[in-house]
Amino acid sequence: xxxxxxxxxxxxxxxxxxxxxxxxxxxxxxxxxxxxxxxxxxxxxxxxxxxxxxxxxxxxxxxxxxxxxxxxxxxxxxxxxxxxxxxxxxxxxxxxxxxxxxxxxxxxxxxxxxx
Amino acid sequence: xxxxxxxxxxxxxxxxxxxxxxxxxxxxxxxxxxxxxxxxxxxxxxxxxxxxxxxxxxxxxxxxxxxxxxxxxxxxxxxxxxxxxxxxxxxxxxxxxxxxxxxxxxxxxxxxxxx
Numbered sequence: 001x002x003x004x005x006x007x008x009x010x011x012x013x014x015x016x017x018x019x020x021x022x023x024x025x026x027x028x029x030x031x032x033x034x035x036x037x038x039x040x041x042x043x044x045x046x047x048x049x050x051x052x053x054x055x056x057x058x059x060x061x062x063x064x065x066x067x068x069x070x071x072x073x074x075x076x077x078x079x080x081x082x083x084x085x086x087x088x089x090x091x092x093x094x095x096x097x098x099x100x101x102x103x104x105x106x107x108x109x110x111x112x113x114x115x
Numbered sequence: 116x117x118x119x120x121x122x123x124x125x126x127x128x129x130x131x132x133x134x135x136x137x138x139x140x141x142x143x144x145x146x147x148x149x150x151x152x153x154x155x156x157x158x159x160x161x162x163x164x165x166x167x168x169x170x171x172x173x174x175x176x177x178x179x180x181x182x183x184x185x186x187x188x189x190x191x192x193x194x195x196x197x198x199x200x201x202x203x204x205x206x207x208x209x210x211x212x213x214x215x216x217x218x219x220x221x222x223x224x225x226x227x228x229x230x
Contacts, residue, residue: 004157031216032216034218041223041224042223042224043119043206043208043221043222043223043224044158044206044221045221046218046219049218089157089158093216103160103219105157105158105159106157107155107156107157108157
């Protein structure tokens with residue numbers, strides 16, 4: 001069964017600190033992996049998308065890594081800001097699937113950045 | 116330009132009543148998706164529309180749920196005889212195409228509470 005598991009479930013850090021969120025998946029065949037940020041009361045917004053051949057991709061203070069061999073991804077947030085407080089959702093796409101838009105969603109990691 | 120909009124933002128209804136949720140996708144997007152997000156759970160796919168093709172209804176949890184998309188644009192998700200377990204945030208997303216390589220843009224969601 002295709003699954004996406006995220007850890008930790010929740011995380012509290014102090015403003016200015018770094019943190020790393022984890023995503024493990026069993027989706028096969030693999031197409032791509034996205035990290036979304038979902039602010040409270042808002043819809044998810046895409047941060048990065050990574051394909052099989054990409055190991056790392058950065059978007060401002062967000063750096064995503066992908067190890068397609070071990071089927072693991074991480075999202076590293078540098079110098080956290082209060083506005084980083086949100087849920088971060090890992091989404092993995094199947095290749096050539098026919099339903100669900102081929103997307104399998106993780107349950108998310110809820111990050112709280114405290115002053 | 117305008118993003119995906121949804122209405123109402125909040126809906127409280129009594130058990131057994133019917134509700135209609137509306138989604139206005141980004142103009143020109145041919146694919147439209149409905150998801151359900153329950154507290155502490157990942158996004159659950161419900162249905163998607165792609166152009167003039169028959170919709171993929173494989174994610175609808177019961178025959179009380181239905182959706183239509185008129186004129187290839189606005190979509191309405193209808194839940195008949197609502198139950199308390201239907202309480203969740205219903206998210207709509209649209210994209211240029213169906214395949215997983217196209218980014219989905221999400222609306223802010225409709226929070227449905229069934230009392």
